[in-house]
Amino acid sequence: MPSAQSRRSTWLWAAAIAGYAFLYLPLVIVVVYSFNDSRLNAEWVGFTLDWYRKLAQNSEMQSAAANSLIIGFVTSLVSTALGTMAGVAMHRYRLRLLPILVLTPIAIPEILMGVSLLIFFVLLNFTLGLVSVTLAHIAFCIGFVAIVVRSRLAGMDESLTEAARDCGASPWQSFRFVTLPLIMPGVVAGALMAFTLSIDDFVITFFTAGAGTVTLPLQIYSMIKIAVTPEVNAVSTLLMLLTLFLIVVATKLSPSLLRSNEES
């Protein structure tokens, strides 16, 4: 019987390793070829940093990166404030409308939000650009922040706030000096998550950016529609490093992030 047991776990390991390889090999290839001294992403020729140098001189790419960072920063700031409020409200009060408004944008196909915001902005004669993209990004990030904050609140000892109130703290004081410090890791994790989601978003940005405004994903999209070039590998590698860094920080701050992901 033990042999059957170990044979089964060998199979399981083999299947799981194949699964992990499937997840990582394509990304590893992107990174490796970003250092490859060949225009074709086909076989290894030799090591070079040329593609990164090219990237440093590419002014289109730089303005796209600047746009992405500005949008990401403002989105993260505003959606964290609104998302934290939503998370606190959903935890503390029995509300009907708010949970629907917070969770539906996460549950419906992304393209719906993109096209409905396009109609909305155009009908209002609102110029499509940085501002419209940022407003759209905030709308879809609020839900993710709210979920992270609420899951943090769910693990909190409610008696602490009650104690503060009993000692004469106003609702604002008890929030500011008791609740907020306790949920801070969740709030910061939510902010980093919103920043990452905003920097990465393609679909909603695609519909709300208009002709003149380009973000990193839009720039990558127009480059790969024309040709595959290792410059895209280089920018992809840098973006992956940035995301990796943010995620490591976020999961360090709020281990529950792992669980809140599957909720969405």
Place this chain on the structure above:
Amino acid sequence: MQRRGEALGKWLVSGPPILYLLLFFAIPALIMVLASFRTPGEFGGLAPLFDEDGKPDLNVDSYVRFFTEPIYAQIFVKSLIYALLTTLICLVIAYPLATLIARSPKKHRDLLLLLVILPFWSNFLIRVYAWMIVLGPQAALARTVNGVLAWFGVEPVSLLFSWFAVLVCLVYVHLPFMVLPLYANLEKHDQALLDAAQDLGANTWQRFWRITFPLSLPGVYAGAALVFIPALGIFAIPDILGGPDDSLIGNVIKQQFLETRDWPFGSVLSIVLTLAALALAGLAAWVGSRSTRREASGA
């Protein structure tokens, strides 16, 4: 006084996010529903809501068009098939992964799980682009496949810009959504059940089909909903990796809004897509909760 303060606090905290999401999510969605009943403008967009006589110009022409021109129903069915295949393949790949993570020592689980989620956090377009390289005509995979085909005397094929590329990438992008709920379910399984079955003479296969799999159904349904909905509305993957015949419903929506600029029809397509996605997710949730109840009642 106390109660009025409480109500005020409630509105101060929940008011701003409610207002923001009403303005930038709910109202645009309602405007789109209204737009689906309007007439397309002469130069794209929407015709004026009120005609010369001041009567509102609302009709169901765009809905009629969706149901009478078979090409759209065909594309819709094709999108459903792609999304369904994606869900099934994700399930087959995710099951061993989730099982392995659930059975590994507790201290390794978080890391193994993080390794599944990590690629999901890298930019969506990068993950699509990666497959352009892997499946590219000069790459090792295409050369091997075509080498084998040439051996059988078959014409070389292009892996890129094909239904195959679209499906592989759809699976790739959505796989973590299947692993997470499956893991969350499998992790709770009681090993004693399997031991008992083994003592009663059930073999590996029987233990899986009669115990593990039925118990994991809620996780399977949750994962299926999380994969199926985004896969149904995708447009970037067929756009980048597909050939001319691989357009899905998302591509048609994009085309209606940005190229043809027929907003009412684009709105109809978006609404049908969302209703289909929500209906199927609702179905999955319903079936899932039913099987959980059955499991709880021991039947």
